[in-house]
Amino acid sequence: MSEKEKLTSLVKIIYQLTVLALVLVIAFGSFLIYYKVDPSLSALRPEQQQVAVATPNVDDNKIENGIHIRTGLVEAEGLMTVVNNCTNCHSSKLIIQNRMNAERWNATIKWMQETQNLWDLGENQEVIVNYLVTNYPPKKKGRRENLSNIEWYELED
Ligand code: HEC
Structure with a gap:
């Protein structure tokens, strides 16, 4: 391997390590944002969603x-x-x-x-x-029964 080739492969390795490190930083960063930093985002976490669902009140x-x-x-x-x-x-x-x-x-x-x-x-x-x-049947009307057995008298003119 020539000196030049050694140098090239060293640069390649450094490049690859840098990319890997970037990916890890981004992944870890997203993880932090999702779970810790932004409460509105962490509210979307599945286990918290379940808590948000109203449990039917047994006494209802x-x-x-x-x-x-x-x-x-x-x-x-x-x-x-x-x-x-x-x-x-x-x-x-x-x-x-x-x-x-x-x-x-x-x-x-x-x-x-x-x-x-x-x-x-x-x-x-x-x-x-x-x-x-x-x-809830219709209530009997509070009206008295019709009068019966009444002796009517004639009005004189
Ligand atoms: C989609 C909505 C809705 C549903 C469901 C509903 N109602 Fe009503 N009902 C109304 C509205 C609106 C009024 C008018 C309320 C008012 O006048 O304040 C009303 C009025 C009434 C009245 C009074 C009627 C009158 O002449 O004053 C009765 C009795 C009634 N509803 C019984 C029922 C029954 C029994 C059921 C089930 C089958 C039912 N309602 C389901 C909307 C609904």
Whole structure:
């Protein structure tokens, strides 16, 4: 090997080492930025993402004394269908206060679908309406019964 060749290979090795060192510095630098330096970036770390996902609250659907605590609705067949479809946009109070028969419930649902973006309930509609008329039937009106057995008297002119 001539002196010149030795020199050339030495330069090559130095060059290669420099490139390797640069790559390592960049890699380590990115690692530091990603994991340590910039908190907004480290927030993207997968293990932290998992923490950010809301864990469903087990007590959310707690039932005490036959009442679904979160909504105040009576526990009965169809309860969760009503909770899942009817308490997203407004309070369940709106449902509890409105006592209707099946026909009027279906009309109210149709009205919400046409004007309030309520989705198609499919087979759930029957379940929901059954739940409502069974557990929240129309209240008897507080009106006295018609009088009967009355002795009317004739007015004289
Ligand atoms: C997409 C949203 C949405 C969903 C879901 C929804 N509603 Fe409504 N609902 C509304 C809006 C908006 C009103 C009008 C509220 C107001 O007047 O303050 C309303 C009004 C009502 C009323 C009062 C009607 C009246 O005549 O005053 C009742 C009762 C009712 N909803 C029951 C239900 C039932 C039962 C369900 C489940 C099938 C349901 N809602 C699901 C949006 C929705």
